[in-house]
Amino acid sequence: MTKLDISKETPKWIGTGLDNDVVLSSRVRLARNLANTPFPQKLNREEKLKVLKKIDEAVDATELKKELKLIQLDGLSPLEKQTLVERHLISPFAASGENGAVYLSEDQTEAVMVNEEDHIRIQCLSTGLNLEEMLQKANRIDDLLESRIDYAFHERNGYLTTCPTNVGTGMRASVMMHLHGHVAANKINEVISNIAKIGLVVRGVYGEGSEAGGNLFQISNQITLGQSEEEIIQKLSTVTKQLIDQERMLEKAIYRANPLGLEDRTMRSLGILKYAKKLSVEEALKYLSTLWQGINLGILQEIPLETIVRLMILVRPAMMENLRQKLDQSMDIDVLRAGIVRDQLK
Amino acid sequence: MTKLDISKETPKWIGTGLDNDVVLSSRVRLARNLANTPFPQKLNREEKLKVLKKIDEAVDATELKKELKLIQLDGLSPLEKQTLVERHLISPFAASGENGAVYLSEDQTEAVMVNEEDHIRIQCLSTGLNLEEMLQKANRIDDLLESRIDYAFHERNGYLTTCPTNVGTGMRASVMMHLHGHVAANKINEVISNIAKIGLVVRGVYGEGSEAGGNLFQISNQITLGQSEEEIIQKLSTVTKQLIDQERMLEKAIYRANPLGLEDRTMRSLGILKYAKKLSVEEALKYLSTLWQGINLGILQEIPLETIVRLMILVRPAMMENLRQKLDQSMDIDVLRAGIVRDQLK
Numbered sequence: 001m002t003k004l005d006i007s008k009e010t011p012k013w014i015g016t017g018l019d020n021d022v023v024l025s026s027r028v029r030l031a032r033n034l035a036n037t038p039f040p041q042k043l044n045r046e047e048k049l050k051v052l053k054k055i056d057e058a059v060d061a062t063e064l065k066k067e068l069k070l071i072q073l074d075g076l077s078p079l080e081k082q083t084l085v086e087r088h089l090i091s092p093f094a095a096s097g098e099n100g101a102v103y104l105s106e107d108q109t110e111a112v113m114v115n116e117e118d119h120i121r122i123q124c125l126s127t128g129l130n131l132e133e134m135l136q137k138a139n140r141i142d143d144l145l146e147s148r149i150d151y152a153f154h155e156r157n158g159y160l161t162t163c164p165t166n167v168g169t170g171m172r173a174s175v176m177m178h179l180h181g182h183v184a185a186n187k188i189n190e191v192i193s194n195i196a197k198i199g200l201v202v203r204g205v206y207g208e209g210s211e212a213g214g215n216l217f218q219i220s221n222q223i224t225l226g227q228s229e230e231e232i233i234q235k236l237s238t239v240t241k242q243l244i245d246q247e248r249m250l251e252k253a254i255y256r257a258n259p260l261g262l263e264d265r266t267m268r269s270l271g272i273l274k275y276a277k278k279l280s281v282e283e284a285l286k287y288l289s290t291l292w293q294g295i296n297l298g299i300l301q302e303i304p305l306e307t308i309v310r311l312m313i314l315v316r317p318a319m320m321e322n323l324r325q326k327l328d329q330s331m332d333i334d335v336l337r338a339g340i341v342r343d344q345l346k
Numbered sequence: 347m348t349k350l351d352i353s354k355e356t357p358k359w360i361g362t363g364l365d366n367d368v369v370l371s372s373r374v375r376l377a378r379n380l381a382n383t384p385f386p387q388k389l390n391r392e393e394k395l396k397v398l399k400k401i402d403e404a405v406d407a408t409e410l411k412k413e414l415k416l417i418q419l420d421g422l423s424p425l426e427k428q429t430l431v432e433r434h435l436i437s438p439f440a441a442s443g444e445n446g447a448v449y450l451s452e453d454q455t456e457a458v459m460v461n462e463e464d465h466i467r468i469q470c471l472s473t474g475l476n477l478e479e480m481l482q483k484a485n486r487i488d489d490l491l492e493s494r495i496d497y498a499f500h501e502r503n504g505y506l507t508t509c510p511t512n513v514g515t516g517m518r519a520s521v522m523m524h525l526h527g528h529v530a531a532n533k534i535n536e537v538i539s540n541i542a543k544i545g546l547v548v549r550g551v552y553g554e555g556s557e558a559g560g561n562l563f564q565i566s567n568q569i570t571l572g573q574s575e576e577e578i579i580q581k582l583s584t585v586t587k588q589l590i591d592q593e594r595m596l597e598k599a600i601y602r603a604n605p606l607g608l609e610d611r612t613m614r615s616l617g618i619l620k621y622a623k624k625l626s627v628e629e630a631l632k633y634l635s636t637l638w639q640g641i642n643l644g645i646l647q648e649i650p651l652e653t654i655v656r657l658m659i660l661v662r663p664a665m666m667e668n669l670r671q672k673l674d675q676s677m678d679i680d681v682l683r684a685g686i687v688r689d690q691l692k
Binding site for chain 1: 606607609610613614616617618619620621622623624678681684
């Protein structure tokens with residue numbers, strides 16, 4: 001097997017960003033619907049195509065035409081759709097629905113989903129902590145589309161959305177964080193319950209709240225009504241920064257409490273990943289998460305953090321299945337996963 | 347730390363011997379006592395020195411003079427004594443007693459313990475399965491000593507010994523075997539109880555009967571009376587050969603049943619040993635035992651079995667403590683163990 005170029009298999013937008021020792025990515029998503037048109041669930045195939053046509057005309061008439069490329073989800077296999085989900089480019093909802101479509105920018109940082117839960121979902125993604133810029137980017141696309149499309153909008157309630165929890169700004173902002181220190185120090189449940197009190201929510205990205213998910217958590221706003229987009233982003237940013245400080249402090253405290261134990265754990269994780277002949281997704285995420293921490297603490301110096309982050313996306317089931325079909329269909333998925341990880345850490 | 351020459355730190359006699367994919371060593375030991383002299387426990391320091399003097403005169407008057415070198419155990423620290431025990435050159439009994447001495451040959455395959463449980467214990471050791479030759483070597487030393495010393499001997503009972511279980515031939519023959527397959531297939535307890543029925547006994551070398559001992563077992567004769575030395579050796583050899591065949595079969599069957607699982611386990615063990623920053627003796631023995639099996643099955647080809655065997659002796663507590671005192675007294679023993687293992691497997 002020739003060495004895989006994992007930067008081609010994982011989202012292009014992964015790289016070096018602000019605070020990316022703790023924050024994997026920032027995302028802003030705006031939900032919009034066409035005026036005088038039932039929500040997607042109420043539409044048949046014909047009507048959905050009409051919605052897409054309307055949006056396509058708007059894209060076509062603006063500078064978005066040069067920036068975004070249309071992908072019709074119906075033309076994709078379930079696996080290809082799931083791969084887009086694991087790259088965080090479409091939602092699981094879009095992957096499971098019918099007659100969906102997505103516009104993607106070349107660098108995959110901008111996406112406009114069509115006929116998902118809402119007619120339009122604008123998503124802007126970035127590496128590291130970068131919420132303000134993502135809001136600006138999403139607003140630009142939103143403004144361009146709105147210049148050509150009548151949105152469903154209510155004077156008092158704001159943007160109307162399929163799910164009432166999105167009504168108002170229609171905005172969901174989120175950051176994906178690696179909280180190894182919080183999990184190791186048994187602080188994660190405290191964070192989850194404290195954050196809920198201020199209208200934010202923490203979820204395990206892969207496997208709820210457990211170490212099995214590589215200690216990746218998504219923090220997002222729950223409230224979309226009664227606060228401006230800027231206020232929400234401001235609050236999420238502030239909380240994220242507090243969590244980053246706390247995470248760095250916890251990581252260092254854990255290291256100080258038992259340096260040898262942590263170095264041993266880090267190096268054993270590296271040894272296992274470098275030699276295992278098969279790896280489950282849970283194991284891979286667990287050991288990769290330990291390496292991430294080891295890199296943050298300076299224990300591991302020869303491996304770039306970006307490699308770990310890309311591997312944590314790449315080892316997930318659909319990504320792996322996708323690679324398996326490209327490389328060797330007869331291959332066991334855990335064997336393929338181990339081979340790719342081994343190869344990248346050489 | 348410069349790379350340690352482990353062949354200098356472990357018994358010289360370790361090397362390539364017959365059936366040494368399963369058998370680490372063969373040993374024959376003869377217990378003898380001087381006529382008309384109380385057993386060592388009944389002797390004071392003066393009387394013990396008299397015994398040693400008598401034996402020394404015998405050694406001096408024969409060709410043994412050129413072959414054996416006297417070490418007085420009283421001149422050694424408890425650690426130095428324990429190190430001789432872990433090298434299987436003296437018995438734990440000799441290490442704990444007073445006024446003991448041992449004659450050692452240059453290659454450490456021949457030893458004559460003085461004032462141990464008996465006045466004289468002749469021991470011949472070899473790598474691999476080699477009981478007949480060890481008996482011949484022990485008999486030669488025995489004959490040479492007997493040409494100058496009157497042994498305590500009874501017409502009907504044979505050689506008289508302190509412990510009644512040695513009366514008769516005074517011979518204890520044993521083989522040290524690596525029975526990874528038997529342990530993995532849950533057959534070891536069956537073997538232990540079956541072997542007891544024919545007058546042989548199986549013991550875990552390090553940690554009774556459990557995997558913690560690196561799956562090393564010693565099989566020896568229980569009976570010393572009513573059978574000739576040759577008959578006993580013959581029986582032990584036959585049983586050992588059956589166990590070797592059975593072990594090879596079990597190893598292969600386990601591999602066939604789950605090749606990927608075994609390769610994965612082998613390679614992970616290698617990864618851990620190559621990267622761990624600290625290692626307990628139990629862990630080290632466990633992973634080294636897995637590598638031994640991996641070498642037997644052809645999974646690991648780049649590591650000589652001799653390295654594994656030497657490491658399995660070297661990682662034990664007194665051996666490590668000895669090295670620690672030589673290399674760096676401030677060093678944690680588990681860290682030193684991990685460092686030495688890492689280094690040898692590079």
